[in-house]
Amino acid sequence: MATTHTLLSPAELNYLHTSLSLRPPIRSDGRLPTQFRPLTAETGILQGTNGSACVTFSDGAEAIVGVKAEIEKTPDAQSGDGDEKKKARGDWVEISVEIPSQRDDDAATVFLGEMLREALLGDGEFAKKLWINRRFHWRLHIDILLLSPPLSYPLPLLSLTTHLALLATRLPKLKSEGDEDPMFDDDWESSVFVYPREGASEGTRPPITLLVVTVGDNVIFDPSKEELAVAETALAVSVAEVRRERPRGGMEVDSKGRELKLLSIRTIDPRRG
Numbered sequence: 001m002a003t004t005h006t007l008l009s010p011a012e013l014n015y016l017h018t019s020l021s022l023r024p025p026i027r028s029d030g031r032l033p034t035q036f037r038p039l040t041a042e043t044g045i046l047q048g049t050n051g052s053a054c055v056t057f058s059d060g061a062e063a064i065v066g067v068k069a070e071i072e073k074t075p076d077a078q079s080g081d082g083d084e085k086k087k088a089r090g091d092w093v094e095i096s097v098e099i100p101s102q103r104d105d106d107a108a109t110v111f112l113g114e115m116l117r118e119a120l121l122g123d124g125e126f127a128k129k130l131w132i133n134r135r136f137h138w139r140l141h142i143d144i145l146l147l148s149p150p151l152s153y154p155l156p157l158l159s160l161t162t163h164l165a166l167l168a169t170r171l172p173k174l175k176s177e178g179d180e181d182p183m184f185d186d187d188w189e190s191s192v193f194v195y196p197r198e199g200a201s202e203g204t205r206p207p208i209t210l211l212v213v214t215v216g217d218n219v220i221f222d223p224s225k226e227e228l229a230v231a232e233t234a235l236a237v238s239v240a241e242v243r244r245e246r247p248r249g250g251m252e253v254d255s256k257g258r259e260l261k262l263l264s265i266r267t268i269d270p271r272r273g
């Protein structure tokens with residue numbers, strides 16, 4: 001898979017496995033079992049895109065994502081009844097992943113892209129955001145680039161960078177009505193976010209795919225490449241935050257916190273390939 005092999009001796013692997021099997025586990029970098037690696041993030045870094053982001057992990061792994069949108073005519077548009085947005089299609093989203101020293105059509109790279117796509121379309125709501133009218137829709141191109149060599153399994157880094165890029169993605173404000181040819185406001189300041197900002201109405205946020213491993217009886221989040229080498233099970237878990245509209249007059253203290261929706265779980269073997 002898209003990762004570097006960890007060159008550890010059998011004695012080192014045994015020591016690491018024993019340390020991670022303790023209660024609580026002792027991680028080589030001192031993190032708690034559910035603690036993630038420190039990171040730095042920046043959005044709006046690429047001109048000529050509708051949204052972009054860059055994320056760098058503390059181990060030096062870095063990724064950049066650019067999102068571009070174009071108008072596309074919806075084939076076989078029908079005059080159907082009911083909620084037309086329900087006819088939104090997942091193929092309106094195109095995801096490409098590029099990893100240093102790997103071909104774009106490499107099986108591991110394609111698999112990473114499909115896992116990201118599966119999570120993004122998992123709630124059935126994202127494609128509806130691209131619906132313009134019965135005759136037209138937006139097509140999104142999400143280009144994902146791992147800037148550094150794959151120091152560990154890159155899925156969490158690519159997912160988080162995509163998450164931030166989508167939060168920063170904006171589309172021109174629609175001025176036309178009904179099924180007319182789309183006309184948009186030329187003022188970019190009036191553009192609208194694909195995912196409305198804080199204080200907006202209900203809806204889901206972009207998904208995040210995390211790596212979770214088990215060693216002995218312990219569950220460990222965001223494993224390092226050394227921890228992956230001794231993991232007994234590795235899962236890619238995709239979740240998204242769901243926002244509920246607050247009742248009129250409701251107070252912040254009435255909220256029970258964030259509600260997370262499980263979108264998908266996949267068993268992976270990052271040591272293969």
